[in-house]
Amino acid sequence: MDWINLVVEMAMPVVLAIVTLLVGLAVIKVLVNIISKQIYKSKLDESLKPFIMSVISIGLKLLLVVSVVGILGIPTASFVAILGSFGLALGLAFQGSLSNLAGGVLLLTMRPFKVGDYIEGAGYSGTVKAIQILYTELVTPDNKMIYVPNGNMSNSGIVNYSVHDTRRVDFTFGVGYEADNQHVLDTLKQIVLKHPKVLLDPEPFVRLSGHGDSAVEYTVRAWTKADDYWDVHFDLLEEVKTTFDKESISIPYPQMAIHTVND
Template identity: 40%
Template sequence: MDIETVADEIVLIATEYGLDVIGAIIILIIGNIISKQVPKVLQKVMDKRGIDPTVSQFLCNFARFAILAITLLLVLAQFGVQTASLIAVLGAAGLAIGLALQGTLSNVAGGVMLLIFRPMRVGNYVEAGGHGGTVKNITLFTTELATVDNIQVLIPNGQVWGSAIRNYSFHPTRRMDLVIGIAYEDDIDKARDIIDRLIKADERSHKEPAHVIEVIELADSSVNFTVRVWCDNGNYFPLKFALTKAIKQTFDKEGISIPYPQRTVHMLTEN
């Protein structure tokens, strides 16, 4: 094959595929630029709206790879490759992978929902997924809790998002409830006045909403009061502990008894 024949072949190839090659290069350049710029714009928008960094990073990476995948398909189409069949193959492969990893994908979806809607934040005490504890971390796959005795609990996000979430730290105030029993022989009004005085004396109890002290039950061995007091969320347990102790000590001084279940046994003897 002489030089003239080679030159003719090169000219023929360049004439037939030259525009396609140039178009593919242009598509690659534009696609690469877009894949870098779009995530930056998305990142700025999500930062302004206060979206969690974990979620924003995940969405930005997803957008970048999606744009690159579309760019690759456009390049193949430029050379006449039937992308419809390729898309069908990729779709089938994606479906198979999705079915195999459906548990993991549900956890990722749950993590995204938790990070976007923020039903709980780090430091909140919650009950979620059948467990209770203080939230230490929320990732795309798991939620980490620390129980009251400082045991780490890792819950898949699919379980957390798919169940009821009770956030005890969400509101700044919280109602503290006590049930106090006195003997049937004791003075109900006197006991109520003592509880009322102790609540008012503790500065951690709120004036509004007003506290409630009412007889709720005539039990087997006691007359039971329900005591409801509003306080700051952080004072819930300190106030509950202090009031319980103060009520017991003051009842002892004032001669009001707190009964406990008793059982009378009659011994039968044969004559």
């Protein structure tokens, strides 16, 4: 019966470790939910909240693994040393992931953008939904989710369209050479100034800016609130076309003059 006692003695730590693991995972899930609710209710920056929750979840699970290893009778110090060596080897194998981790820390430290900002970076654009440990989540205007590695994001140029309250809408319109210059300028100024979402300070800019091959070019620059940018952009485009037609101001097609010489 000694072998039965031996099996029981060996099985007990294994069973206890399994129970501890299962109960521990359940407890961690509950704790993470409770902490998550408190963090998301707090006044912490929205960009930090997902990152902090990821770190807490991973940290608690690592502690649970160390506890389970201790229950199995494996010396904790030795396990930590082995875990460190394994982590080093794993780090060398997954240098990209470590780069993403460092990129996430850099983004949260330098804070070139925050949750809710509309940005361009690493070849993608969208509204920032969350900054995770390894990835930044972007939501595109057509509601697609993009997961951009933090390493790529932190090492690329980032354009943040949400930093300032106002933005400038820029246009270049081509007009036929036969059109009266002052008439065109007055018409464009009237179109811009009558739009209710165009700001008068800074004053809108309307000037002749170039002589093209087929058209005289006019530059229009108008300031508006950042939230109204696309409304102003499309409204002015439509209004210019409509008004030019009414005022008989032509928008010419590209033209090429060909001269033939008869021998």
